[in-house]
Amino acid sequence: MVISGDADGDGLLNAFDDCPYAPENYNKFQDTDGCPDLISDNRYSYDSDGDGIIDNLDWCPNQPENYNGFQDTDGCPDSSVSTLDSDLDGIPNVSDSCPFEPETYNQFQDTDGCPDSVDGVLSGYTFPDSDGDGIEDRWDACIDEPENFNGFLDEDGCPDTPGISKSALLDSDYDGIPDEMDLCPTIGERYNGFQDEDGCPDTVPYVSTGDADFDGVKDNVDQCPQSRETYNKFQDLDGCPDSLADGLSTYDSDGDGIVDNLDLCPTQPETYNGFQDTDGCPDSSVSTLDSDLDGIIDISDACPLEPETYNYYQDEDGCPDSIGTVTSSYSFPDADGDGIDDRWDSCLDEQENFNGYLDWDGCPDELAAASTTPTRFDSDGDGFYDSIDSCPTNPETWNKYNDDDGCPDIAPEQQRFVHDDDLDDIINDEDLCPLDPEDFDGDRDTDGCPDN
Incomplete structure (x- = not known):
């Protein structure tokens, strides 16, 4: 749809107007955005060239006054007028009573700029020229360095090369900031109280x-x-x-801080519980994680990285220990005798065939290359292979309730809109461990966390 109207009547079509319902006030400040600006009406107070003389009183509103004592109220730059010396007598025309006749310098009225005599005696006085470049010291900006007279700024008394001057007095844009310090030497500073020292025009x-x-x-x-x-x-x-070109590279649908193209579960937020926190998926299995493989899950294991010895002494704490020299001979059951404990064996009554393919699951299987059907088939596409899926044709619902059985289910709630994800009867808002159920052993049973 093309929007061609002008709702606020400021002359800018709605399609290009940042404030389509508030008219532009046209005060030379961001006049193309279509928004009213917090600057008073510039017909009376705006100063385009920033020289302190408002535009309606400035004869040169786009060229700043240089304030050199000559016509400083007209708003126009007049750098040449203050130094112009038509008769070359060293007295600028603005102070010379005889601008076209040179002063004689005979120590009689030598400041009026007019030729004169005292009893016919003429002065032989000359002004000093320290560097001997023919430019008197009073006009020489570099009194200890001779002018090189190359047709570029030969009147300043400084050696220079075309385009670059050593004269500290050169101010090409007449903004009062010497070129050597001016970031914009050919564009006058706009004195508006904002970065007025950089020499560049700018906008508040x-x-x-x-x-x-x-x-x-x-x-x-x-x-x-x-x-x-x-x-x-x-x-x-x-x-x-x-x-965002296509929303795939940086979009984060579930808002978990992991962008969709790196998130294995782009519509389910990561739980950030210290278990696989970079995959972007909620981790219900953290409650069954057993890092040291001693059969005691980490959340209940006082030594989660060191296996329990099982010697009938504090066998439930998950830590290795001994009584005298007696150590445990306990071993976990292995019903099918394939060397994989029943606790890890997905096929308790079938032995693993150890053919280099999925040898860790405890099930006999066939190499993919020797089979015409997938060996890890997932009929319902819920991420659980049929061999370990309790409901192989019905997908898991992923609602943080029995999410590891592969079956659809409905998580019970304590009350509407108040959830208890770990089903320990302590609602999430009051539960310090909302994903790990309280074990109610008489020790801090109100915090919602399992206690060792």
Whole structure:
């Protein structure tokens, strides 16, 4: 749809107007954005060239006055007038009573600029020229370095090369900032109280506590105050619209901080519980993780990285220990005798055939290369292979309730909108371990965490 109207009547079509319902006030400050600006009406107070003389009184509103004592109220630069010396007598025309006749310098009225005599005696006085370049010291900007007379700034008394001057007095743009210190030597500074020392024209930044683009981000912290935030879970606090080509590279559908193209579960947020926190999936299996393979899960294991010795002495704490010299001879059952404990064996009554393919699951299997059917078939596509899926034709619902059995189910709730993910009768808001159930052993039974 093409928007061609102009709702606020400011001359800018809605399609190009950042504030389509608030008219532009045209005060020479951001006049193309279509928004009213917090600057008074420039017909009476704006100063385009920043020379301190407002435009309606400035004869040269786009060229700054150089304030050299000559016609400083007209607003026009007049650098040549202050140093012009038509008769070359060393007295500028502005102070010379006889600008076209040179002063005689006979110590009689030598400051009026007119030739004169005292009883016919003429002065032989000459002004000093320390560097001997023919330019008197009073006019020489470099009194200890002779002018090289190359047709470029030969009147300043400084050696120079075309385009580059050593003269500290050179000010090409007449903004009062010498070129050597001027970041914009050919463009006059706009004296508006904002970075007036850099020599460049600039615009006062737009500062407001309002919300010009109505995106909910206040202008004083909005990096794009005239363009609305897109709110796509990518840098939503900067106030700028974000250019996401296809949404796949940086979009984060579940808002878990892992972008979709790296998230194995892009619509289910990561639980961040210290178990596989980079895969982007909620980890219900953390409650059964057993790092030291001693049969005691980590959340109940006082020594999760050291296996229990099973010598009938504190066998439930998960730590290796001994009574005298007696150690445990306990071993976990292995019903099919394939060397894989029943606790890890997916096929308790069938032996693993150890052919280099899935030898860890305890089930006999056939090499993929020797089979015409997939050896890890997943009929319902829920991520659980049929061999370990309790409901191979009905997909798991992934609701943090029995998510490891492969069956669809409905998680009970303590009350509507108040969830208890670990089903220990302590709601998530009050549960310090919302994914690990309380064991109710009389020790801190109200915190919702299992106790060792």
